[in-house]
Amino acid sequence: MSTAIVYCSQTGFTETYARWLAEELGIDAVPYSRRAHSGAQAADTVVFMSWFHAGGIKGAAWFKSLMDARPGARYVVVGVGAYPMPSDDWPQSETDAAFEHTFPRDRYPALAHFYCQGGFxxxxxxxxxxxxxxxxxxxxxxxxxxxxxxxxxxxxxxxxFDATDRANLEPVVAYLRA
Ligand SMILES: Cc1cc2nc3c(=O)[nH]c(=O)nc-3n(C[C@H](O)[C@H](O)[C@H](O)COP(=O)(O)O)c2cc1C
Structure with a gap:
């Protein structure tokens, strides 16, 4: 089973998570600028990691076109933002709303999404x-x-601040290994 990781990062926090995930899986993480050479167009699983921007996710249009073109593959999106990891004070519903807004559930029902706090x-x-x-x-x-x-x-x-924490990726790694 082949897996491709494509990441989009402006200030480096998503890149950190992409490198950690690539290490965990023993594969390369490819920057968005080189996405055409990432193998994403043929992989069994495609992981797109990108940062939250004004309630959306940068590069989402490309990822959506990939899913539309090849709906049979497995797709995972990891969003990285300044918003804290879920807690009583910081409900997950706020990040879920951003995922839902960007990738409507009725259009992408099988898409798995995860959130990791980055930094600023x-x-x-x-x-x-x-x-x-x-x-x-x-x-x-x-x-x-x-x-x-x-x-x-x-x-x-x-x-x-820098709130990147490798432990935040544990649910992603567990999902990909399952
Ligand atoms: C213009 C702008 C808009 C942003 N909007 C959000 C947002 O809606 N939600 C959020 O959690 N973080 C938001 N952020 C914070 C970034 O997602 C955060 O700094 C992230 O870690 C950047 O990742 P990068 O270092 O990979 O570029 C925004 C940052 C900028 C510059």
Whole structure:
């Protein structure tokens, strides 16, 4: 059974997870820019790892076209975002909603999705995303005055953080090995 891993990463957090997963599976992880040479078009299982962007997942259009073209293969998406791993304060429903919005269940019923918290590194963003994030910070600053959850998240993003943790991949590895 062949498996291909394609990852899309701007600031490196998704790339870290992709390298860890590749190590676990003993295969290569291929960057999005080289996706045509990833073997994804013929693999039995395709794992797409990418980062959350404004409630969506970067590169999702390509992954959807792949699934549409070859519905018989097994597909897995691993989304990486700044949002914390699920807990009472940070419900999984919020990340599930982003997956559902990007890959509607009625259209992709067999797609398995997993979430891993990445991090945030303002300095490594492209110019357009820096502008978007400055506007986002301004917007959040108002809400942070009344919502401690938002105040916490805003503070972490402004300082920058790395929450990558290999253990977050355990459910993905277990699913792929099953
Ligand atoms: C413009 C922009 C929008 C983002 N939107 C989200 C989001 O909707 N949800 C989330 O959890 N993280 C969001 N993030 C945070 C990134 O997903 C996070 O920093 C991720 O770890 C980046 O992965 P990378 O290092 O592989 O590029 C956003 C970041 C940027 C720059």
């Amino acid at each position: 590194d303002f300095d490594r963003l492209c110019a357009l995303d820096k502008i978007a994030m400055r506007a986002f910070f301004r917007m959040q600053a108002r809400q942070a005055q009344t919502d401690p959850r938002i105040a916490f998240a805003l503070d972490a993003m402004k300082k920058g």
